[in-house]
Amino acid sequence: MANKIRIPIHLIIEHGAVSRLPKTPIYEGLKDKKVFLICGSNNTHQLAEMIRDTIRPQARExxxxxxxxxxxxxxNxxxxxVLEETPDYIFGIGGGKALDVSKVxxxxxxxxxxxxxxxASSDAICSPVAVIKMRNRSTSIGVRMPLAVVIDLDILASCPPRLVSAGIGDLLSNKTALFDWQxxxxxxxxxxxxxxALMAKNAVESFMNTVNRRDLDRSRLLKSxxxxxxxxxxxxxVAGSSRPCSxxxxxxxxxxxxxxxxxxxxxxxxxIGVLISQYLQGKRQQVEELHPYYEKLGLPTHYxxxxxxxxxxxxxxxxxxxMRNRYTILDEFNLTDKEIDSILEEVFPEEAKNRYRSIGSSAK
Ligand SMILES: [Zn+2]
Incomplete structure (x- = not known):
């Protein structure tokens, strides 16, 4: 019955979050501590330098x-x-890989x-799962949740539109994933x-409510x-697995x-998988209803x-x-190649091609 649930104890999502770090409890906790900043290359390295300079007056190293x-x-x-030098904290700074490596x-x-x-290109920004590369293949492994997440909306605003759309695509999967779980x-x-299940459902619904707002702008979209x-x-x-979102x-x-x-x-x-899953889950109408959202959010409507x-x-x-031992709608069908072809033709008609536009050209 007992289940230990780890959630981040500090969550900061605001403009200028990095420069405001000294005003947060995270900064207080760094007094005389040793901190390792793990980052990617180029831009994220610059951000790591900025964070280093911000916390240096407080941290020991x-x-x-x-x-x-x-x-x-x-x-490895x-x-x-880390084992040799025993830092008190690891800060993971970057898009996806540096976060995954830091979590592992x-x-x-x-x-x-x-x-x-x-x-915000996937739910890896705060999840108990990390993707690592082993023998040239990507594999998901379970990891501990981060202690805190700091999202500077000014930095997020400069993230390429395609990555924002990809994050939204990952989020939209909650609905089909929850159906499969049920x-x-x-x-x-x-x-x-x-x-x-309720949390995963509310996450995607609250985002869709934001998308439907008439005063939607890029900043609101990113934050949501x-x-x-x-x-x-x-x-x-909470679930102890990726089930609610996968x-x-x-x-x-x-x-x-x-x-x-x-x-x-x-x-x-x-x-693309969401469109196929929706169809198989008997929600053909919703496949069509999703198309305008996909266009607005910069997501592909055709494979x-x-x-x-x-x-x-x-x-x-x-x-x-x-791909993994997980019961889903796919287990309720034993699809032949011919049946798969007719599903593909229905879910991805000719007119669904070439609608793929960057989010920057469709959202205000
Ligand atoms: Zn995902």
């Missing part, structure tokens, strides 16, 4: 460590350094992690955590996307990664828009159930 990628080699190298190293070395996401529950395969992705991450922590649509995306060359961003592939062929999509849908 601050060191910047770069990670070029999220491979096991890099993680950083882990050794922090978990393995039992050092609390504070994340500074520079892009299905697994009804089939007697899995328990459903109602509280986690970041907040909802964080709520999704916390829902996963169902058949994610299995299709994983199959595209493993079997079809991983040609697009995670959230873009998930967005060819992100570089996949019909043959690759057929393979991905066929192999999706084998």
């Amino acid at each position: 601050v060191h910047i460590l770069s990670c070029e990628n999220n491979t096991l080699d890099i993680i 190298r950083l882990e050794r350094k 190293v922090g978990t393995r070395c039992n050092v609390p992690v504070v994340l500074f996401p520079t892009a 299905l697994a529950h009804q089939a007697g395969v899995e328990e459903m955590n109602t509280f986690a 996307a970041a907040e909802s992705l964080i709520m999704s991450g916390i829902a996963m922590s 169902g058949s649509e994610h299995l299709i995306s994983h199959a595209l990664d493993f079997h079809c060359g991983a040609k697009a961003l995670h959230g873009e592939q998930v967005a 060819e828009d992100i570089g996949y062929t019909k043959e690759e999509m057929r393979r991905a849908i066929r192999l999706a159930p084998s």
